[in-house]
Amino acid sequence: MKKSLAFLLSLAMLLSLTGALAETAAPAIKPGSAYIMFADLDWAAQYWLDGAEWPATANNVVVTEPGDYTVSLTFPEDAPANGIAFMALGIKEGESLFPGIAYTVKEVKVNGEAVALTQGYSSSDDKIESRTNIMNSWVGELPPDARIASGNLEDSKAIMLNAEGLPPIVSLEVSFTMEEATVYKTPALRPAPEFATAYIMYADEAWAAQYWLDGNEYPVTAANVEVRGEGQYEVSLAFPSDAPAAGLAFMALGLKDGELALPGYIYRIDSLKVNGEDVPFTKTYTSSDDQIESRVNLFNTWVSEVPADARLEDGNPEGAAPAVVDPAAFASVTEVVVGFTAISPKTEAYIMYADSGWTEEGQFWMDGAERATKAALATVKGEGDYETTLTFPEGKPAQGVAFAALGIIDGEKIFPNYIYTITEILVNGESIALTPGFTSSDDMIETRTNIFNEWVSELPKDARVAEGEVSASSPKMVDPAAFASVQTLTVRFTAKKGAPVVVAEESRINPDGYPAFLMFGDEDWTWENLKPGLEGDTVVMGDGVYEVYITKEMLPADKTAEDPTDASVLNVDITDLGAAMGEIGTIYSSTEAGTQLEVAVAIFVDGERVAVRNDRLIYGDIENNKKLRIEIYNVYGNGTMEVSPINPEEITPKQELRVVFSLKGTGFNTEAETDLEAYLAQK
Incomplete structure (x- = not known):
């Protein structure tokens, strides 16, 4: 099973720690230092700009402004690097020093000879250090912050060079251009220009x-x-x-x-x-x-x-x-x-409020209803300081608080990513104590900063703050005891443009396995199965041999009154396995160079095996939906109709259609037997 890159990097740094501690303190690493991150296939020849001693001589450079730069690594002639397991251009503190910059690798030389390159991209793993991956098989898809100076980002890869067959490496040289990034995977992440x-x-x-x-x-x-x-x-x-x-x-x-x-x-x-x-x-x-x-x-x-x-x-x-x-x-x-x-665009800010009894007089909402409570709205026209007030009916103050929040009408549309920090709340003219709050939206239309909201038990995914850690904020900024009797309520706040909140995708790695089913449709769509949920489904653990099938009895009777005609669609879909393999760095697409996944299938029509050309199978996350699909034949698909692995006229079951398939190289369940023919022989 392939180890994760994070694990290998941590291990490498731990191994260096003993030697590093014995030395005198290393010189301080200068912010903006550009260098080559490197590990060979044995993880013996390495270099990381972390203050430790490594068996390489680095010629690093401090970048200060857009322009052309070159960095290099030299290994001892008697201990050259053995190939490339990982390689990237790194810029220390690049994300904070130079936001919105791409580091375009223009040339890589191995032992003084330039090697062919594909298009790369710049990004960051930790929002601190900028990176342009040169050889990184642990990246399955472009990260949300991927960016390039110009061109088509879809052409960018985390593997820019072919590392196969390289001679022992004595020297590496990377020439790159520091320039403004104008093409982003997530356009909203591009820093706002000044004009x-x-x-x-x-x-x-x-x-x-x-x-x-x-x-x-x-x-x-x-x-x-x-x-x-x-x-x-x-x-x-x-x-x-x-x-x-x-x-x-x-x-x-x-x-x-x-x-x-x-x-x-x-x-x-x-x-x-x-x-x-x-x-x-x-x-x-x-x-x-x-x-x-x-x-x-x-x-x-x-x-x-x-x-x-x-x-x-x-x-x-x-x-x-x-x-x-x-x-x-x-x-x-x-x-x-x-x-x-x-x-300038503008909108209005107001205070949402409900007293403890949810009385008519003790509420205010911008819902068009006539209310005895009056609001002095704040006209928000961008960044700045504002104030909004509620005045409850004379002699009928609001008793307690059940809910309170600052609302910005259409804020998500008019001022996307803005943060509204409440700086002061006055109850009857007196300032009250506040704890940190956060800005978010329930409907992606109206922006809100909760003041007192007992219905929120955890921070929403889009929670954002202008300063400090969002984890320190709360939907209850106030002590409700301060709202025992409220005649006037004033909220003062600061509006500030913020960066988009990038929500990390949940891991798709599932120790319980990945549901798989047989997708089939005949030429006339009399027999069809396009979604999981039948008895013939299975659970894929990773490597191994598996079976999926459908029978006439499983399908609706009105759809199986006639025998099926030639196949139109014959696939195996495995939920989330594509994304899970991508997370651990497995290259699993049959159309991608260096794929590590091996797939074979056997097809049985009413118990009789039909011929399959496994070398013509197409597999991968074909529909970009995190699944692993094995496309055997698909008239709507990616090439199996033109160069077919099967004769679709042979896929005409009267009772049962079964596909037995083997997976090898998923990175999961790696001890499993994967010999398809041996499995069939035992059966």
């Missing part, structure tokens, strides 16, 4: 005169502008007088990084001029195609209706459109100027 850049997206009728803020050169003069907050702005494009833009194919006001720098902002078009003349326009809206760049479409015939996420100053999409100008006004353009106003 958005406003510009005019433009293409004339022939797509000859164009402008896009994409790093390319265009034969135009663009006057773009940085937008850092509310205010009035102007952007323009000037085309050569001897080569004006002719006609109009597309035009929009773009705010590069607008969704990140200024989330929720609305951009109102104030004026539009062509060659110095005003051009009329109708009602616009603000939206985003990629949740990164904000846009106000001015002429976009590819969009047929206002999108659901459109933002409008009056909140009403009626009358708004993606094409708001007459293209005839753009017959010959040497200059186009757009004036606009950036409008």
